Amino acid sequence: MFGSLPLGILQLWHRKFRLLTATLGIAFAVILVFMQMELKEALYASAVRYHEALGYDLIMLSPKTPHIVAARGFPRNRLYQAQGIKGVSSVSPIYLGQAIWRHPSEPLNRRSIFVLGFDPDDRGFEKLLSPTVLQRLRLPYQVSYDRLARPEFGPIGQMIDEGMTVRNQVNDSEFTVAGLHAIGSGFAIEGSIFTSDLNFQRMFPERSASVIEFGLIHLDPGAAVEGVRREILDALPKDIRVLTRKEFAQLEIDHWSKATPTGVVFGFGVVMGLFVGAIIVYQILYSDVQDHLQEYATLLAMGYPHRYLKVIVLQEALVLAILGFLPGLVLSVELFRLTAESAHLPLEMSLNNALTVFALTLGMCVFSGLLTLRRLRSVDPAEVF
Structure with missing residues (x-):
């Protein structure tokens, strides 16, 4: 599998403009997902500032x-x-x-x-x-x-x-x-x-x-x-009600996540970002497979199994995920800084969110690659030549 990795990279590199377009598209999706996730966390963090800043053991309220x-x-x-x-x-x-x-x-x-x-x-x-x-x-x-x-x-x-x-x-x-x-x-x-x-x-x-x-x-x-x-x-x-510090903060978070459409809106933004990215990756991989049908057919005629071709496509999906995530991560950090300064919101990149978004990006690209594999199943050397 790893010996075949350069072939997938070379195929992507062969179409430099297409590779650049795919990278920018995935980076855009990554930024969208990051912003939606961090804005949601910033909403919750800013909502409980007063709950955490005051000194108390219990709080009484209506x-x-x-x-x-x-x-x-x-x-x-x-x-x-x-x-x-x-x-x-x-x-x-x-x-x-x-x-x-x-x-x-x-x-x-x-x-x-x-x-x-x-x-x-x-x-x-x-x-x-x-x-x-x-x-x-x-x-x-x-x-x-x-x-x-x-x-x-x-x-x-x-x-x-x-x-x-x-x-x-x-x-x-x-x-x-x-x-x-x-x-x-x-x-x-x-x-x-x-x-x-x-x-x-x-x-x-x-x-x-x-x-x-x-x-x-x-x-x-x-x-x-x-x-x-x-x-x-x-x-x-x-x-009256009497709440602990943790319960008081959770009351505020529950209001914003359940009693208002805010949580749904941010969650929908994450889904839309992944959907846009998946479409972009699918189009790139499908076009790549379409452009190299003869090469794939040649490999099949030489005795390589379909599994070998599938590995190449999935490797391309992995490369696109990494290439799109890295610039998306860098740009998101800068956008967090600018947004935090202008909107006075607690926006900052966390390792947990970075790993989560990378996993989502990788899953998005692999999913698109799996959809593209349907085209490879129909590759027949006799029909191509």
Whole structure:
């Protein structure tokens, strides 16, 4: 088999333009598959940024909450009732909302921004905000701005880094940017601001302080997470849910993968990429077989079996898979970098995805080669000559 490999390579090399066309076509299919797979992973990764950035052991939420942006409210006293359960160290109520953010230099440019309100004295925000920023948030009309937010909100991070004082209108009030945090944007959240619970009420005066969207639950060292959760659920009414960190993140992922067409769209893109690549490879291999019918017939007349001819075609499919995958891989890495910079999405090439796409590319080319073999079965030296 390996001794016959050069023959398949020479046949492909004999038609250099056709080989180039096949390589570019397969590379395009590889890029399409890579982009669909990585965009899907970026969607999930960006969707759980807040779930992973906050500090907590358990989280309390409404049973009607489908995902973080559409969080439903529940009574705040439920969270304080949970504080009396054995093993619970402290709790932190969180208010969520969508506010109208005015661009600092373009007053007519207004965008919706995600707002998270909390008590700066509570636990759970140490990884996101420095002690200095937490102290400033205690003052009236102060917010922390996400430096990784979409640029359409304005160059807030740059202005703060340059030592400028940034005051900006949020809803109907003017707030001062007291500092920065870094989480990043996603498909549902383009940017965010953090503020104190009192400032949140100033931003949303119509909201009741007794209704919260999330409650962070911090446990005593050594407390059994699952055991404490069961005790909370048994002790409180059924108008709340209590989830672990992993379950909370999975809730968000399940929403995007099952409750929206996003997962189906990305999966369909992968299938289409493989379908396009398979057609290209089939056309190239079929044309190659058609052009070399006399040579194949000669080999059969010399006593070579059909299996020998099939090996040549499958070797050509393997060579096309490698030649198309390598440039597709390189171009995909560059596209990930450009997309990540412009869209602020966590796009990066992983070894697991690279191996998966190579396996899909190889399977695509081999499948096309198997379809082409049907033409070889009809090769008869007597008919060809």
